[in-house]
Amino acid sequence: MKLPTTDHYAVFGDPVAHSKSPRIHRAFAAQTGQMLDYSARQVSAEQFETSVQDFFAHGGKGINCTVPLKELAWRFATRKTARADAAKAVNTLALKADGSILGDNTDGIGLMTDLTVNHGIELSGRRILILGAGGACRGILEPIIGQRPQSVVIANRSPAKATELSLEFADTFNFDTCGFDGLAGLSFDLIINATSASLSGDLPPLPAGLLAENGDCYDLAYADQATAFVRWGQINNARHSLDGLGMLVEQAAEAYLLWRGIRPQTASLIALLNSERNFQAH
Numbered sequence: 001m002k003l004p005t006t007d008h009y010a011v012f013g014d015p016v017a018h019s020k021s022p023r024i025h026r027a028f029a030a031q032t033g034q035m036l037d038y039s040a041r042q043v044s045a046e047q048f049e050t051s052v053q054d055f056f057a058h059g060g061k062g063i064n065c066t067v068p069l070k071e072l073a074w075r076f077a078t079r080k081t082a083r084a085d086a087a088k089a090v091n092t093l094a095l096k097a098d099g100s101i102l103g104d105n106t107d108g109i110g111l112m113t114d115l116t117v118n119h120g121i122e123l124s125g126r127r128i129l130i131l132g133a134g135g136a137c138r139g140i141l142e143p144i145i146g147q148r149p150q151s152v153v154i155a156n157r158s159p160a161k162a163t164e165l166s167l168e169f170a171d172t173f174n175f176d177t178c179g180f181d182g183l184a185g186l187s188f189d190l191i192i193n194a195t196s197a198s199l200s201g202d203l204p205p206l207p208a209g210l211l212a213e214n215g216d217c218y219d220l221a222y223a224d225q226a227t228a229f230v231r232w233g234q235i236n237n238a239r240h241s242l243d244g245l246g247m248l249v250e251q252a253a254e255a256y257l258l259w260r261g262i263r264p265q266t267a268s269l270i271a272l273l274n275s276e277r278n279f280q281a282h
């Protein structure tokens, strides 16, 4: 009789010790009654390729990639989903039965699910501002366009990077771009912070009046306390001022679906993780 085996999964990143992914995926495994283990592995960009090969050669079935490995993972994957190619970044690698390694990007759909399903925030017809033009911004642009917003502005500390990004997507949408000083006098219904400023407690310089009445704020970063941008949203009377914890759980659920063929329930886990924090995002 063949004994059931445990499948191995991991998140690779540098740094990675803070990652909540092991806890999230173990909770999904318990909820769906599946046998797997999930660990966090400190892997630098230099170690990435050999570490991935080694992991898959020793029974690994799937890897999540976080900073600074998403672009390397996109280059490494032998097959890629359309959304991974649009993002030019991969956060999920899956070893397929034919030996190929599929790269996917579940960040965009994770954000959309948290915004629209978990919080009922509409994007259609709204004026959207994205702060930042790095990998995360790249990953969320296509799903945002898919919601048919009225307009999207990308503002970045280095404005040339925002312009570059908008040119890449010029066939599908007409983004306006600027530096933070170009935001004076403008007003938006939804502001998404896709900078990593929150990770160091910083906030891009945002002018008064930037958030329209009944506007919403969403910080892709998350922490055990309200981030500087979540606090900015609260001070500026945002209807919702949220951080990226829900996005993190939703992108993990999509990765789990890709690996295990079943999408776990997310609401109770998000509620549990929220209850353990020093503030309630709403």
Ligand code: NDP
Pocket: 067, 107, 110, 131, 132, 133, 134, 135, 136, 137, 156, 157, 158, 161, 194, 195, 196, 197, 198, 199, 202, 203, 204, 220, 221, 222, 244, 245, 247, 248, 249, 251
């Ligand atoms: P990148 O390193 O690719 O990009 C960082 C961006 O932040 C750049 O646009 C950079 O501007 C800008 N930036 C960095 N520091 C500052 C600062 N002090 N002031 C203003 N702008 C700044 O990072 P990612 O795009 O991969 O990640 C961005 C954020 O999204 C991170 O906080 C990350 O944790 C979060 N994230 C959350 C996820 C989730 O599931 N919740 C998933 C993916 C990402 P410049 O170009 O000028 O350097």
